[in-house]
Amino acid sequence: AMFLGDYSEAVGVMLFYRVGEYLQERAVGSSRRSVSELMSLRPEAVHVKKAGAVDDVPPSEVLPGSLIEVRPGERVPLDGVVTGGCSVLDTSAMTGESLPVEAGSGSSVLAGYINGQGVLEVRTERDWRHSALARVQELVEAASGRKSPLEGRLSSFSRIYTPLVISIAALVFLLYPLVTGGSWADGLFRALVLLVISCPCALVLSIPLGFFAGIGRAARQGILLKGSNYLDALRKVKTVVFDKTGTLTEGVFSVDEVLPRDGVSPEELLYWAAHAELSASHPLGRSIVKAYEGTLFPDRVAELVEVTGGGVSARVEGRPVLVGKKSFLQEAGVRTEEGEDRGVTVYAALDGILLGCLRLSDRVKPGAERAVRKLRELGVSNLVMLTGDSSSAGTEVGLKLGMDEVFCGLMPAGKLEHVRRLKPETGLLAFVGDGMNDAPSLAAVDIGIAMGGVGSDTALQAADVVVMKGDPLAVPLGMM
Known part of the structure; x- marks a missing residue:
């Protein structure tokens, strides 16, 4: 344009480019600052x-x-x-x-x-x-180095459009004198005019503006993107791999079933178990106390003894109560039913006689089932869950949510190995996780999505997208 003397056109092109790049960088920079604020620094002493x-x-x-x-x-x-x-x-x-x-x-x-x-x-x-932490960091660095960069829509377009336009301009320059009999100078002039008019100024400005609006809207919904290219890439995801604890489930146990023996009511079983666990510090004990809906009387509890790895013994209303594992009650002389326990089972006994048992499970997040349904509707063909949990706990959650595959008992390196094996032939692979054990997988996949509300700083750094509220429903929302 400057060679032709059209200086205003040349300035306009460069201005459009700079404005577009500025808007895009501003949107991405805002997301990165939000992610930085989300990370908490822990003492290193x-x-x-x-x-x-x-x-x-x-x-x-x-x-x-x-x-x-x-x-x-x-x-x-x-x-x-x-x-x-x-x-x-x-x-x-x-x-x-x-x-x-x-x-x-x-x-x-x-x-x-x-x-x-x-x-x-x-x-x-x-x-x-x-240490184990240092090994996780090494896995993250190695996975990040092997990760293929994702192109933005404008980069993909220009990769085809730019050489095509230059080739056409070259043909105009070479063929114009031969076809029309005009001079080479006229051919050069017309080739340069073609280059100027073919410059997609509107596209150069509109695409970054579109990303700016998209990233801003996602941020208002609590979804932070570390690059504009991930906004476009989310639409191409065909396989989504989820971590379980803290991602699909809350990591907090709740009482699912109250199973009293004959002659014992569920309220009675919960009353004695909740009072025995009233001052206990174990998370399962706190879940049992929370499950009891009646009035609690701390003054009725005495002689509380907590046995690590076993359970608790206490005197409630002057009567001995035992709450804990089957083996803990058996060692105290309580007769229990034979058979293998399903999931997490806690037994309770009063005066040396079994009252019944309570079954607890890790509570599934409210938005998890809806998230799975939405992903199916958006065309995601493969949904997988990876977890370090036991096979029984992991499989139960996977079946409840309708996962295609579930893999249990995995350490960080095992998760990374499975993620690499699950790479689809078409489309992109996204991994959704929250803990340090998920960081290598978050760094290795096409798009790593971290649960920011509960996630570790290592996971947040390794991820490409951060869900501020930790709601799995935000994953399909970001793809829409």
Whole structure:
């Protein structure tokens, strides 16, 4: 355009390009700032015990064989073995296991587990560079390096349109003098005019404007995109892989069934079990207390003893009550029914006689079933669930939601392996997760979607799309 002397056209083209790029960068930058604000920084100090004193030391400086202290609510900083204390650990971020795990002397723990109660004394077995957390970070970096970049719609269009227009302009320059008998200068002039008029200024401005509006609308609905290309790519997804705990389920157990023995009412069974668990710290105990709809009387409970990995014993209204695993009651001399338990089952006994049992399960999120139906309607042909949970718990949730395939008992490397195997021949693959154990898979797939409301900072960094409220229904919403 400048060669032809049409300076206003040249300035206009460059201005349209810059405005379009600015709007697109502004929309993406807004999403990235929101993701940064969502991430919480955790303390990076390890409580190392030396000569009776406790010093706070950076994880990178703690040597194998050191004795460390993990306090309630803290994340285990290094892999090791418990040498003192007992507690209940939340391992869902690393393994995906929704059920809390009891830990006592001799129990192995991995970096990333969350200590729920009590102070643990841990003898470290590996330094920070070789810990479970560090290995997850290495998997994320390796997966990110192997990930194919996704093109935006304008890039895909220009890859075909640009060489096509230049080829036509070259033909005009070469054929015009031969066909019309005109001069080569006229041929060059007409070829340059073709290049100027074929410049898609409206397209250059309208596509970034469309992305700007789309990313802004998604952000208002709590869906943050780290790049405009992911907005377009979401429409091409044909396979969606879900993590279970924290993604499709809430990671919080609730009482599904109350199964009293003959002659015992469900209200009576819940009354004694809830009072025995009233002051217990185990998450299952809190779920039982929540399930009881009657009035609770703390003054009627005495002599509460909590046995890690077993259950609780207490005196309620002066009568002995036991609540816990079948083996815990059997060791106390209570006769229970034979047979294998389904899911998570808690037994209760009064005066040494079995009252019945309670079945608990990880509660499915309200929007999970609707999300699966919507994805089917949008043309997603394959829905898969991966989980670190046991086979019985994972399969039950998968069947309830109508998943095509369910794979259970997977660690981070196992999830990554399955994700790579599930890559469809046509269309794109999306993975939806929330924990650190999901981060390698989030980084490896075409589109990684992290649940921001409950997700770890590692998962948020590895993902391409962040769902702020942690609602699975937002996944099909982002594809519409």
